[in-house]
Amino acid sequence: MLELKKKNNFVIVINHHVICKNMKQINNQDNKLKIIEQIIILNDDEVFNKIEAILNESIHRPKPAKLTKEELLQRAQLANQDIHEKDIFTQELVEKMTQKW
Numbered sequence: 001m002l003e004l005k006k007k008n009n010f011v012i013v014i015n016h017h018v019i020c021k022n023m024k025q026i027n028n029q030d031n032k033l034k035i036i037e038q039i040i041i042l043n044d045d046e047v048f049n050k051i052e053a054i055l056n057e058s059i060h061r062p063k064p065a066k067l068t069k070e071e072l073l074q075r076a077q078l079a080n081q082d083i084h085e086k087d088i089f090t091q092e093l094v095e096k097m098t099q100k101w
Contacts, residue, residue, distance in 0.1 A: 042048050067075070082088060089097075 039048070039051065042051075
């Protein structure tokens with residue numbers, strides 16, 4: 001069973017267990033971990049699908065662009081050309097670049 005109320009106050013109940021009661025609680029790391037643990041042991045596909053839909057709606061991720069076969073082949077050809085011309089990033093270079101992040 002999943003019960004959700006939107007706005008600032010809401011309750012998430014999974015299998016009769018209250019997971020969080022308001023937005024302040026959900027920002028707490030312990031409550032996030034508790035929710036993750038509950039989702040891991042969840043065996044109800046309908047509830048899982050509802051949770052997934054809510055998360056997708058909340059995160060607002062852009063949908064991945066669909067590539068045509070021609071676009072995919074063009075990307076592959078450009079990648080092969082870069083490899084042939086040694087226009088590549090080595091593992092070491094990528095690791096050095098990411099250390100600066």
